[in-house]
Amino acid sequence: MGRFWAVFFVASAVIAVGLCWVAPSHGLWFPGTLKGGFGAGVAHSSIGKRIDDLFYLVLVIVAVTYIGTHAVLGYVLWRGATIKAEEKVLFSHGSHSLEVIWTIVPSGILLYIALYQMDVWAAYRFKEFSPKKAEAVAEVTARQFEWRIRYPARGKTLMPTPQPDDVYTVNELHVPTGRPVSISLKTEDVQHAFFVPELRIKQDAVPGLTIPVWFDVDEPRQYEMVCAELCGWGHYKMKARLIAVSDEDFGAWKDKAALEQFDDGFKKPAE
Amino acid sequence: MSTLHPTLDHAGHDDSHGHGHGHHELTFIQKYVFSTDHKIIGIQFLVTTLLMLMVGGALALGVRWQLARPWEYMPIAGDLTFGRDGGQISPEYYTMLFTMHATVMIFLVIIPVLAGAFGNFLIPLMIGADDMAFPTLNMLSYWFMWPAILFFAFALGLGPEWLTHVRGGMDAGSAQGWTSYPLLSALKQAAPGSEMSQTWWLMAVTFVGVSSMMGSVNYMTTIINMRAPGMTLFRMPLTIWAMFITAILQAFALPVLTAAGFMLVADRVLGTCFFIPAGIVVNNAAPTIGGGQTLLWQHLFWFYSHPAVYIMLLPAMGMVSDMLSCMSRKPIFGYKPMVYSMAAIAGLGFIVWGHHMFISGMNPALGMTFMVSTMMIALPSAIKTFNWIGTIWGGRLQFNAVMLNCVAFVSMFIIGGLSGIFMAAVPVDIYIHDTYFIVAHFHYVLFGSTLFGVFAGIQFWFPKMWGRLMNDSVAKVHFVLSFIGFNVTFFPMHLLGVAGMPRRYADPYHFEYLSHLLPLNQVMTAAAFLMGFAQFLLLGNFVFSIFMGEKCGRNPWNANGLEWTAPSPPGHGNFDVLPVVYHGPYEYSSPISGDKDFLMQTEYIPLAQRGVESGH
Ligand code: HEM
Ligand SMILES: [Cu+2]
Ligand SMILES: [Cu+2]
Numbered sequence A: 001m002g003r004f005w006a007v008f009f010v011a012s013a014v015i016a017v018g019l020c021w022v023a024p025s026h027g028l029w030f031p032g033t034l035k036g037g038f039g040a041g042v043a044h045s046s047i048g049k050r051i052d053d054l055f056y057l058v059l060v061i062v063a064v065t066y067i068g069t070h071a072v073l074g075y076v077l078w079r080g081a082t083i084k085a086e087e088k089v090l091f092s093h094g095s096h097s098l099e100v101i102w103t104i105v106p107s108g109i110l111l112y113i114a115l116y117q118m119d120v121w122a123a124y125r126f127k128e129f130s131p132k133k134a135e136a137v138a139e140v141t142a143r144q145f146e147w148r149i150r151y152p153a154r155g156k157t158l159m160p161t162p163q164p165d166d167v168y169t170v171n172e173l174h175v176p177t178g179r180p181v182s183i184s185l186k187t188e189d190v191q192h193a194f195f196v197p198e199l200r201i202k203q204d205a206v207p208g209l210t211i212p213v214w215f216d217v218d219e220p221r222q223y224e225m226v227c228a229e230l231c232g233w234g235h236y237k238m239k240a241r242l243i244a245v246s247d248e249d250f251g252a253w254k255d256k257a258a259l260e261q262f263d264d265g266f267k268k269p270a271e
Numbered sequence B: 001m002s003t004l005h006p007t008l009d010h011a012g013h014d015d016s017h018g019h020g021h022g023h024h025e026l027t028f029i030q031k032y033v034f035s036t037d038h039k040i041i042g043i044q045f046l047v048t049t050l051l052m053l054m055v056g057g058a059l060a061l062g063v064r065w066q067l068a069r070p071w072e073y074m075p076i077a078g079d080l081t082f083g084r085d086g087g088q089i090s091p092e093y094y095t096m097l098f099t100m101h102a103t104v105m106i107f108l109v110i111i112p113v114l115a116g117a118f119g120n121f122l123i124p125l126m127i128g129a130d131d132m133a134f135p136t137l138n139m140l141s142y143w144f145m146w147p148a149i150l151f152f153a154f155a156l157g158l159g160p161e162w163l164t165h166v167r168g169g170m171d172a173g174s175a176q177g178w179t180s181y182p183l184l185s186a187l188k189q190a191a192p193g194s195e196m197s198q199t200w201w202l203m204a205v206t207f208v209g210v211s212s213m214m215g216s217v218n219y220m221t222t223i224i225n226m227r228a229p230g231m232t233l234f235r236m237p238l239t240i241w242a243m244f245i246t247a248i249l250q251a252f253a254l255p256v257l258t259a260a261g262f263m264l265v266a267d268r269v270l271g272t273c274f275f276i277p278a279g280i281v282v283n284n285a286a287p288t289i290g291g292g293q294t295l296l297w298q299h300l301f302w303f304y305s306h307p308a309v310y311i312m313l314l315p316a317m318g319m320v321s322d323m324l325s326c327m328s329r330k331p332i333f334g335y336k337p338m339v340y341s342m343a344a345i346a347g348l349g350f351i352v353w354g355h356h357m358f359i360s361g362m363n364p365a366l367g368m369t370f371m372v373s374t375m376m377i378a379l380p381s382a383i384k385t386f387n388w389i390g391t392i393w394g395g396r397l398q399f400n401a402v403m404l405n406c407v408a409f410v411s412m413f414i415i416g417g418l419s420g421i422f423m424a425a426v427p428v429d430i431y432i433h434d435t436y437f438i439v440a441h442f443h444y445v446l447f448g449s450t451l452f453g454v455f456a457g458i459q460f461w462f463p464k465m466w467g468r469l470m471n472d473s474v475a476k477v478h479f480v481l482s483f484i485g486f487n488v489t490f491f492p493m494h495l496l497g498v499a500g501m502p503r504r505y506a507d508p509y510h511f512e513y514l515s516h517l518l519p520l521n522q523v524m525t526a527a528a529f530l531m532g533f534a535q536f537l538l539l540g541n542f543v544f545s546i547f548m549g550e551k552c553g554r555n556p557w558n559a560n561g562l563e564w565t566a567p568s569p570p571g572h573g574n575f576d577v578l579p580v581v582y583h584g585p586y587e588y589s590s591p592i593s594g595d596k597d598f599l600m601q602t603e604y605i606p607l608a609q610r611g612v613e614s615g616h
Helices: A002-022 A046-081 A096-125 A247-262 B028-033 B038-068 B077-085 B091-127 B135-143 B145-155 B196-225 B238-269 B294-311 B314-327 B335-351 B364-392 B401-424 B426-432 B436-466 B472-498 B512-548
Strands: A135-143 A146-151 A167-170 A172-176 A181-187 A192-196 A201-205 A211-215 A222-227 A240-245
Touching: A002 A046, A002 B401, A002 B472, A046 A096, A046 B364, A046 B401, A046 B426, A096 B364, A096 B401, A096 B426, A135 A172, A135 A192, A135 A201, A146 A172, A167 A172, A167 A247, A172 A181, A172 A247, A181 A192, A181 A201, A201 A211, A201 B426, A240 A247, B038 B091, B038 B135, B038 B145, B038 B436, B038 B512, B091 B135, B091 B145, B091 B196, B091 B238, B091 B294, B091 B314, B091 B436, B135 B145, B135 B196, B145 B196, B196 B238, B238 B294, B238 B314, B238 B335, B294 B314, B294 B335, B294 B436, B314 B335, B314 B364, B314 B401, B314 B436, B335 B364, B364 B401, B364 B426, B401 B426, B401 B436, B401 B472, B436 B472, B436 B512, B472 B512
Parallel strands: A135 A181, A172 A240
Antiparallel strands: A135 A146, A146 A167, A181 A211, A192 A201, A192 A222, A222 A240
16 A cells, blocks of 8 residues: 555656646746747746746756655655565664755755846846836826826826826826836825736835836737736726837827827817 | 642543543533643644634635636525625625635634644643643633634624624625735725724734734743653654744744734724825725825734744644654654754744735845845755655655655645745746735645644544544545645646736636636636535544544554653643653664664663664
8 A cells, every 4th residue: 555655646746747847838837929839928028038037947946856856755655665574664863964965955056046036136126227217108007996007298208297298098008119118106095016927027006105117028019917916806807908019109109199188179170 | 720840649540531530620611611721722722723624615615616617606605695696706705705715724724723722732741741831821822712713703794783893794804815915904995895894804813813922922931841851852852842933933923913903903993004105095085194104014914924824834844743753663854953944944934024025116125135035944944855755764654644644744845845936036926926826835835734734633643632543544535635636726826827817816717818727727626625525524534533433542653752651531630640751752663672663752771771873
């Protein structure tokens, strides 16, 4: 019976690994455009790509550890199940050198991950296109249960307070592609979180704070935008779209939006 | 009745129902209801938490139902609980379900079953004391759970409206998640569940806190002062070390939560603004006056709740160490590294709380320090895992239900610990924070590890509670169903998280990028129901075995600990004679113990008979 249980635990690990292996080809992996035969979605922002890379690095380390520990676990279980009646139990209180090895090796690996990732975080929060350096395209204000978005008029910069010629949209965030842009994230009521899965970007919107978030979008199309922090019964309904278009189209869109917004119904009298 | 120095006439009697004829007659109520006997209190905690496990499980099945059949009529339970919504879960009800599920599981199951049930039952028995240092305080710590349970029921919307002032029944049950972030939890207008039910919720948490604090003071005092002669610190079973460290964690972390809870109640009731910034307009109510900071709550809450996740794990780690060693018939591998790594977890546990707040808008530089400390806390966890595997290595394994649940603990803890590394990598956490990846992580550590450890512990110490064994075959069936049900339910959640499915969504499928996840969720729900119903096997086995289980003597497992020298069940005062300790608790298969493969801590072996190699 003991052998059965050794196999049982090993089998559970094999199934877990197998499931992860086939998951991408069944759509159970990163969202984003599928590239290559693997089936994994590719992030559509530069920071998202770096996040994915980091994820895969951790995944490899974790997978090796998982498979290794379960192989050993399976072995010791099997051995303990097949021990003969006359065989002696290993009477050991531990091993100093083993303890040293399995303290130093994991701490080295953990430190490596810790140091390696700092750069990506720094890129997201301080360096390169820190929110201050990227152009602020819009102020995004979350409220129960929608997103209100305010843009500066074409050719102007975003001011912290609303301006008479600002352009507004609801649940549609228009941004230009191909260059880093930033948004000022606010909330009018409770806490929310701005989350664009295909860009891998997430940031909480905190009452009383205005938080800059930068990103760049590499492909002009629409992306789903969701709320990731519980904000009440309608949390699951804060469905919105991030609409990325080329620079020219962005300008053209803004002109059109401004025209629609400020059109008061009076037509120029015909000649 | 307890004294610091047990005397023979307080000692118990061998017959299983014999503790009635001590020299002071106790009434039935004193003996079994308002009992000051740590064993009765421990069993009271155990039975209460097992019942609460079923309640929390039922709430979880409600959540799972909605995720598998969104907005569909729910048979039976639907008519009973939300008939007026046509038997269909409303979004408000859904938010209440996951909030109260987590609340019940954390505050009424995991924390009290470890410290309350096992801590109470085992500490005096394992260190050779006749009872806790403060028996009355101990009794109070149990009875303070009941106001908490009552208030949580009110928070769930179960009380009569004239009394609780919860307007709207269960649809207005507490609904801000177990983390209770303001402003959702601070402003009454924010949601139906933010009205009176949230105040009840906060009061209930306070009562749980008071109960835990009374326990924790008691455990520390008892373990420091009341150990039997010869029970040095480094001869204590790891269960006791774990309980000791947990008690310290509780004592330092809990006051912060209690204070934060009072501050939030003050914001809600007295009009203070600790957590409320100015000028917030919720649902067209008047703007807030403000001046406060919502992030303050997150800091205070996680300053408690990160140590608390270890409060929810360390005792199980200790118990599993004891059981693994016994069932492998082998000393624990690396006793001192085990102790030191628990201490390291406890120490580091106080400086990692910010890893729950990486994207909360807190200073990004602060995120880095929390990231490094979080990475480092994975180290002691890894060391413990290796030592458990080392313990099994080369042993003569007894593949009973106790052993199986312990191995499951180790295997599941590996998954839970490894998924923690993804989240500790801050940039990755930007993406997976608040997705199902997190849900997978904490279920692997809290259910996969702690609860399987508890299942093992129940079967292991059941004979000491009742003098009878639980049925091993039924326990194995329960184990297999729980293990398969658990993994099929929770492992795919990692993948849902990677696919970007946010947690706490009543209906994720109306998003295009999530719409294909419904079939998988249906499989998971089926597995969850399987796992839920498997728990009836545990309860049935438990109740049945109390009356009909196979009778056993003092030491059915041939284990070494002091508890196994006492009668089963031990009488009032526990031991017939004051135990004297000569060895550590893990001397299984020691060459000096003759032809037995165990060496009880109380067994004296003359120096002449000990070989040279017996250093311990
Ligand atoms: C190996 C060490 C561990 C690491 C590195 C780790 C890391 C983390 C991180 C970074 C988070 C926050 C994720 C997020 O919200 O974005 C988290 C959440 C959590 N962890 Fe762990 N963890 C570890 C072990 C544990 C253990 C042992 C437990 C419990 C016994 C635990 C229980 C939890 C819970 C309950 C949450 C989520 C709370 C919530 O948001 O509702 N973790 N963990
Ligand atoms: Cu939300
Ligand atoms: Cu934590």
